[in-house]
Structure formats: structure tokens, C-alpha cells
Amino acid sequence: MAEKILQNQNPKLEAMTVEHETPAPKEITVDEPKLTRVARPLRHVRHIPVKSLVFHSKHGPITFSYENKIKLPISKNKLAVQVNYVGLNPIDMKIKNGYTKPIYGEAGIGREYSGVVTHVGSNLTDRWNVGDEVYGIYYHPKLAVGALQTALLIDPNVDPVLMRPKHTLKPEKAAGSLFCLGAAFNLLSKLKEKGQLDTESNILVNGGTSSVGMFSIQLLKRYYKVSKKLVVVTSGNGSTVLSEHFPDLKEEMIFINYLSCRGKSSKPLRNMLDSGKIVDYDDPNSLKETEAYTQNKFNVVLDFIGGYDILSHSSSLICANGAYITTVGDYVGNYKKDIFDSWDNPSANARKMFGSMLWSYDYTHFYFDPNIKLISKKNEWIHECGKLLNEGIVDCIVDKVYSWKNLKEAFSYMATQRAQGKLIMKVEDF
Template identity: 60%
Template sequence: MSKKIMKNLDPKLETETYLPSAQAPVEIKTDEFKMRRVARPIRNVRHIPVKSQVFHSKEGPLEFSYETKIKTPISRKKLVVQVTHVGLNPVDVKIRNGYVNPTSGEIGLGREYCGVVTNVGSDIAYAWHEGDEVFGIYYHPHMGSGALQSSLLIDPKTDAIAIKPKNVTSEEAAGTMYCLGSAFNILDRLQKYKYLTEDSNILINGGTSSVGMFAIQLLKNYYKVQPKLVIVTSSNGPDVLKSQFPNIADEMIFINYLNCRGKSSKPLRKMLKEEVVDSYSGEDSNTAPKPYTQGKFDIVLDFVGGYDILSHSSSLIHSRGAYVTTVGDYVANYKEDIYNSWDNPSANARKIFGSIMWSYDYSHFYFDPSPSTASKNEWIEKCSELLSDGTVKCVIYKTFDWKQTAEALKVLKTQSAQGKIIIKVEKF
């Protein structure tokens, strides 16, 4: 019966109802899946990060900023310097004094530096190399940018820079080019116009200022001036100068600024009239008076400011002599002075009519640290040579850590530092 039924079964239906007799496939075992962290592919760095020390106003705190970045690749005509040390100057506190309100953004500090070259543009690779130790001036006061940064983008055409001499420390190099450049250019001009000779009798007002110290060394060691230098200083100024420059210790005559209450013209006039040098405060009062036979001054270099010496210039300065000031009529006050402030009307009149008003040359010296000025006398290369051969040296007053910059500025404002104040910059 069953066979008969199967014969009559529709073949299509038979296919559809057929069930295979094979067993189901066995599950394939796999390892447990786990996500693992892998290294990212190397990407091109498109900038050099920079850490800067800035302020926003005169009374505001100093802060560290990370806003500045140096784009790479750098310009073909520029180079990058990793900064190790920065020298502070009076111009830094004057710039800070000028920003009363915090509306100008970030303002940098520092105008001169020392460091190591890390990147060099292709067009200047013949002159500069990675690893070169350099020192220079980064002077951009109107751009709000200072040298107190971990790295600087330098254009050798606009920023004075030179290879650091091997016999000079990084601290010394960081405090040299701005002040030495000022002193050298002042004296170079005086020599060019026949005011400075080996026989010149010279008065220096502010001998323990950094520019004053470089001027003293240049006058004696480079220009070979024969007469003794008459130096107005205060406190332990003579001890500092004699200990720092023992080879010329006997070539200086000192006038105590404190004993005459800032009126240094009085002891100067007395010295010229009586032809005797009064003992300096701290010297042995029993010592016999020293004779003074050098007469009036051919050159007066004023690094302090004030009108006292000028007011008695007819009895102090030779006709056809020269008076050069870096400050002006007002006595410098680092707590209040402002960068690029105007002189009083009488000082401005002297700039214009000085040669008519007096028989000597009066000039208010402003230092232009751009390399364009070096084309006239090669002062950048000359500064490096003077350091290298030991003609001059930088006197360091104190070195501060980068985090102690506020303390360093306080010391600078007291005007008591006898030498350069240096900031040590940390690597970033």
C-alpha cells in the first residue's frame, strides 16, 4: 500500500519534503577578541613650542605664556636659537613702567641673550650651523616681544647676533652685547670726530653702571687713554672697580656721589681749583692728599643723568670738548622712568642748539642695535673680538632663576646693582 502511495507522489513535493540525514556542523573555536593600544603613525611637527615670560601691565604679575609658536619649516633667511640666559637692562623696567593698563596684550622682557642654534634657514646655512653657541640683541620694544623666551626666531639682517667666544661663559655673553655695543659706539663716534685721543682727560658719571664699566675698560685697554679717569660713583664703587679691573686700579680717581648729595660738580670744581684729590669715603684719612694736574675735562660721559655737571660746564669742560649723556637732564629713576619719554624743553633745545649755546659738543646718545648700524664700524664683530682677546669682560652682579624674574626686576629698580643682572632660562 505504501509503495503505491509513493508511486503516485508528486516529484516536486518529494524534493521539498526531503530531509538530509547529515549532522549539523561543529562550531569553530576562536581566540577571545581584545582591543590593544598601538603607536600612532609619525606626523610632521609644524611648529616649535615656545614658553615666554610676559606681563600685561605695570602692576600686574609676571606670567608664563605658551601662545607663541615658531612655524616650521622656518624662513630660508632666519634661524632659531634655544635661549639659555637673558640679560636685563634699565630699558626693561622703563618699558614695563609704560604699560599702566592691561589692554595691550602680552608684553615680553629682555633685550639681549645667549643660546644655541637649533634650526637654520637654507639661505644662511653657509654662515650658521645647528649647535653654534651665539649671543645677541633681540630689540623689538614696540612689538611687545622680548628675549625672555625658550626659543627665538632670529633674522640676522635685523637682529644683532654673533658667535659666542669660547673663553666667555653663557652668563657673561648674555649680558654683554647691548651695553658693550653702546659704550663702543659712543667712544667710536668721539674718536671719529677727534674728541677722543690718547691724551684726553675724561670724566665718567656713573662708573659702576654696566655701560660705564665697559667704557672704563675700552678707554684704558683699547683706546690707551693716558690720563687717569675721573669717576663719579657711590657706596663701594671704588672697591668693585678696583677688584674687577686690578690692572688699571691705579688709573682711576673717584668722586663720592653720596658725600656730595648728588652735587658732584662741587668736589669736581674744588679738585680743579686746588689741584688736589680729596680722599674718597672709606680711604685712609691720614693719607697725604694726592695732586691733580690734569685740568679741565675733554670728555664727559654721563650714564646717570641730571643737570648739575652741565650747569657748571664752563668751569669743568674744555672748549671744543664733548659731553655725552645716555639719560638726559633728569636723574634716572627706574621706578618711574618710561621708555621713549620726552626730555624737558631745555634738553630738547640743547639737542638742536647745543653747539651754539656752548663751546663744546653736547649729544644725547640713543643706541640703535640693528645690524644696519654695524655696516659703518662693524661694531658687532668688534664686540666679539674685544671679548675674545680679553680687552673687556662682563661683570655679573647676580644670576636669577627664570622663576625669580620678579625679584630680579626689583633689584634692578633699586639702581644698586653694580654689574649685569642675568636670568637663567630653563629648557622647554
């Protein structure tokens, strides 16, 4: 077949040329291929970035960390909260004091906060909404996490959280309210349940300008309606501070100056009981001639300072079947050395074990754990505390507010133990 085709070729046609009017197209030049970078396509963010304040050991500084992230979408039973303010607490310093080696990784700071809900789990949409302003407690001291960060993932079934009433409770005050108020409320509730607190109780408050002390004073007079004057041990200008912040209670308190008696407040207290006259605040050896003291021994001693001085004279100061309740213990609190969850000394352990078998009064070292799963359902303390704050029955006294860039100044001031109210840290946007 191929041979036949070749035989039929026409030489004339092979030599023929044809002129075309349209010129032939130019050759297309092709550049050498080069590899270049191009932008990645946009993707959905799968986490909330978090900036937090942490430490790695008791000897190291407190620094910023960017390691933590909140994964999206969040769990169906949780809330994500943008944190605006955080209340500082001596517990943070005690935890740091016990964090001896950096091998455990970074540990967070802060136990209470106020902020705004940014994400709501699918099971919580009937109770919470994005944009809700909230305040609460984030108390996980043994998990090395804290509230002093730009965002928190909280579980409302574990972490106490409330809606913040915008018109009656400022965010700074809200950030410092619930932990100390919760401690004071639960402490006094236990005394009430035991029948050791009523309107006729004679009460000594050791450490009146501590945050728990301030809330206790307000609760005793405004909530429990204690009729007798409160004897309040404070120091420096503490009497002035309490009188200015609580003018309605000014005449309901008798002050003992802790500094003027060199920490031995039992001496002016015994002097007052023996003489039947109120002791001069500035001079514990001087009596106010015109002011009589007729309240006798104390039914309740609330100790927020610590130490053994009052206990060593308990027979002269505390009534039979009275109560001595301390949040610190037999040693005077020292924020630079105290360790969180440390053992009490042998004498304190003996009082806790044998109680009124050896002493005429009940002794309690009170620890406040705000984890609501561990508290009786009958004690709706979180809602009661919210109501007390909302109605103005109690008020959170703020001593100072710091930017978190000034964290060294804030913790240095807290270590002096001279704060008269809460120290609050403002968390910047991130």
C-alpha cells in the same frame, strides 16, 4: 517554462532526508556594535612650543605665557635659537612703565641672550649649523617682543648675533655683553670720529659701576689707550668693586663718591680742580695732601647717571670745544618711573638744537639702537665687540644670576639701581 518545471517535480525526492556525518555549524553570535575612542595617528609637530615672561600693563605682574609658537619649517632667512641665559636691562622697566593699559596685549622682556641654534633656514646653511652656540641682541622695544623666552626666531640680517667662543666667554657673561658693550663702543666711536677723543683726553665718567660705564672704562684705557687717569664718579663700595674687577686699571682711576656729596658731584670735582689735589673718596671736603691733580678741566664727560648738576657747572668743569654725552638726560635716572623713548626737557632740547652756538661744548643725548641696518657699514661694531670679548680686552662683569622663577627678586633688585654689573636670568628648559 515555470509550469514545466513544476510538473516534473518528484514527490519522493521532496520527502527524502539525508543524514550527514558532520554536524551542522553552530550559529555565530554577534555582539551589539559599540562606538569607542581610539588614539589618533602620530603626526609631525608643526611648531616649536615657547614659554615666555610677559606683562600686560605697568600695574600688573610679570607672568609666564604659553601663547607664542614658532612655526615649522622656519623661514629660509632665519634661525631658531634655544635660549639659555638673558641679560636684564633698565629698558625693560622703562617699557613697562609706559605700558599703561592692558588693551595692547602682552609684552615681552629681555634684549640680549645666549643660547644654541636648533633650526637653520635653507639660505643660511653655509654660515650656521644646528648646535652652534651663539649670543646676540634681540632689540624690538616697540614690537612688544623680548628675548626672555625659551626659544627665539631671529633674523641675522637685522638682529646682531655672533658665535660664542666656548673657551673664552661663558654663556652667562655672553648674555650680558653685547648691548652695553655695543652702546659704549658706538658712543666712543662717535667721539673719536669727531676728533673729541684721543690718548691725551681728560675724561670724567659719571656712573662708573653701571654696565655701560664699566665697558667704557675698559675701552678708554685698553682700546683707546687714554694716558691720563679717568675721574670716575661712583657710590658706596664702587671704588672697591672697580679696583677688584680691573686690578690693572686700579692706579688709572680717581674716584669721587656720589653718596658722600649727596649727589652733587660737581662740588668735589670743582674743589679738586681749584686746589690741584685729589679729593678723599669718603670725605669730599677733604683733600689728599700727598696726591696732586694736574689734569685740569675735562675734554669729555660721559654721563650714565643723569641729572643737571655737572651741566650747571659746565663752565668750571668742561673745556672749550669739549663734549658732554649722556645716555640718560637732565633728570637723574629712576627705573621705577622713567618711560622708554620719552621727551627730554626744554633745556636739553635747546642744547641739542643749538649746541656750541650757546655753549662752549657739544651736548649729545646718546640713544643706542643695535639694529645693524641702521648703522654705517664702515662701523663693524658687532664684530669688533666680539673680538674685544674673545681676546679678553674687555670683560662683562656679572653682579647676580637669577633663576627665572625668581623674577620678582631680580626686578626688585634692578629697581634699586644698586646693581654693580649685569643681572642675568637663567632660562629653564621647556
